[in-house]
Amino acid sequence: MSFDTDVLISGAGAAGLTLAIDLARRGVSFRLIEQNAQPFSGSRGKGIQPRTMEIFEDLGFVDRVAAAGGPYPSLCEYRPDGTHKVSLLTEAEVLRTPSEPYPAPLMLPQFATEAVMRERLAELGHYPRFGMRLTGFEQDAHGVTAKMGGETDEHMIRARFLVGTDGGRSFVRHALAIDFPGEALGVRAIVADVRLEGLDRSVWHRFQLGSPATQVMICPLTGTDLFQVQAPVALDGEIDLSPAGLTALIGARTGRSNIVVHSVSWSSVYAMNARLADRYRVGRVFIAGDAAHVHPPTGGQGLNTSVQDAYNLSWKLASVLAGAPEALLDSYEDERRPIASNMLGLSTRLLEEAKQGTMRRDREARQLDLGYRSSSLSMPGSVSCRVQAGDRAPDTPCLGQAGQRTRLFTIFQGTHWTLLGYEPHDRP
Ligand SMILES: Cc1cc2nc3c(=O)[nH]c(=O)nc-3n(C[C@H](O)[C@H](O)[C@H](O)COP(=O)(O)OP(=O)(O)OC[C@H]3O[C@@H](n4cnc5c(N)ncnc54)[C@H](O)[C@@H]3O)c2cc1C
Numbered sequence: 015m016s017f018d019t020d021v022l023i024s025g026a027g028a029a030g031l032t033l034a035i036d037l038a039r040r041g042v043s044f045r046l047i048e049q050n051a052q053p054f055s056g057s058r059g060k061g062i063q064p065r066t067m068e069i070f071e072d073l074g075f076v077d078r079v080a081a082a083g084g085p086y087p088s089l090c091e092y093r094p095d096g097t098h099k100v101s102l103l104t105e106a107e108v109l110r111t112p113s114e115p116y117p118a119p120l121m122l123p124q125f126a127t128e129a130v131m132r133e134r135l136a137e138l139g140h141y142p143r144f145g146m147r148l149t150g151f152e153q154d155a156h157g158v159t160a161k162m163g164g165e166t167d168e169h170m171i172r173a174r175f176l177v178g179t180d181g182g183r184s185f186v187r188h189a190l191a192i193d194f195p196g197e198a199l200g201v202r203a204i205v206a207d208v209r210l211e212g213l214d215r216s217v218w219h220r221f222q223l224g225s226p227a228t229q230v231m232i233c234p235l236t237g238t239d240l241f242q243v244q245a246p247v248a249l250d251g252e253i254d255l256s257p258a259g260l261t262a263l264i265g266a267r268t269g270r271s272n273i274v275v276h277s278v279s280w281s282s283v284y285a286m287n288a289r290l291a292d293r294y295r296v297g298r299v300f301i302a303g304d305a306a307h308v309h310p311p312t313g314g315q316g317l318n319t320s321v322q323d324a325y326n327l328s329w330k331l332a333s334v335l336a337g338a339p340e341a342l343l344d345s346y347e348d349e350r351r352p353i354a355s356n357m358l359g360l361s362t363r364l365l366e367e368a369k370q371g372t373m374r375r376d377r378e379a380r381q382l383d384l385g386y387r388s389s390s391l392s393m394p395g396s397v398s399c400r401v402q403a404g405d406r407a408p409d410t411p412c413l414g415q416a417g418q419r420t421r422l423f424t425i426f427q428g429t430h431w432t433l434l435g436y437e438p439h440d441r442p
Pocket of ligand 1: 025026027029030047048054124146180182184303305311313316317320
């Protein structure tokens, strides 16, 4: 039976790009298609959590995202009486340690993160095929036959596996008739990337906190001359997202007429939902990222969870394609779905706190304690060990075979397995 490719990936957002990069470095053949003719241009997911930074280090581009982005600014909260208070985004200052080299989230607009990812993919010899939409597929015991089309052409390809990294409205999820239960959260909001005058770029400005319907948050986007404006709006009706419309909205909510929006490079109005797919896999077809879970943006979890889904699935697909038992693929849903379920709870709780103006991102938002202890892949170890099977492997300084200084993360980097032995130094 002949195949055009091993893996077809539908959707070149953060999840699809992560999957593509990891498959590329593992030498697996794949096609990455994207319905839009151009890359996504919005700032949307602007927070890279420490756990994702660790993945980016393994995938070979953490220095580039760090150079393009920067630390989150402090929050400046303006009170109705005209006073203001500056504080940290996190519950306390978080410090780098040998085991946690990336302690705090990095700010980088989503369009810039995805640009770095495409650059890394290009280094590995691959490119997303823009303007190509998945329009149908059928699967059998051996593979998937998929139909896709551009503006002028339509064709079929045969792949061993299909992964839908095609966002919250996932065509793949719908086609598989996977239920997406959850709730509408009764909050509609705007998000817009703007150039404006009247605010300085040293802090994240938050007006009217504690007033859920009229707050407005204006955040300078590191590495750009843009600000990201976020504000709840009425559940129905047209919203004027022009520079004049946003200037008026900001003026009405801040009482300041000196904040003037000059241009809008991207904007969106969206209703917040918290939903989780019932299944992540049907036969040879998978969903990952927002296709499998949607939730409010509070806490900056979505892009990160999407990257981590793809990173979990990619090595398993590569292993099965190289001869590992197909049952390995079941561990993807077993491991990742509970993580998304907890994350939905976290982001919804933070949304409630944000409405009251009391939200602070705590350690849970940084995702460093996520693990898979109860996974079928994790053998219970001695309870006296601090690190158990399924836990995140911590970084630590260590010595290489020649006595040179190195780090565990440097030793882990790549597609190989690493066996760590805890043997006495002086063993003959
Ligand atoms: C205001 C806001 C702020 C946010 N802030 C954060 C944050 O700070 N941190 C964070 O982690 N997350 C944040 N998020 C969430 C984050 O943006 C998403 O979780 C993330 O984009 C999900 O990535 P993805 O690759 O799964 O899906 P997407 O980014 O939605 O990508 C899916 C892609 O699939 C393509 N596609 C769809 N259908 C087809 C088809 N049939 N054929 C081919 N291609 C198709 C789409 O065009 C799209 O490019 C925020 C979201 C919002 C709205």
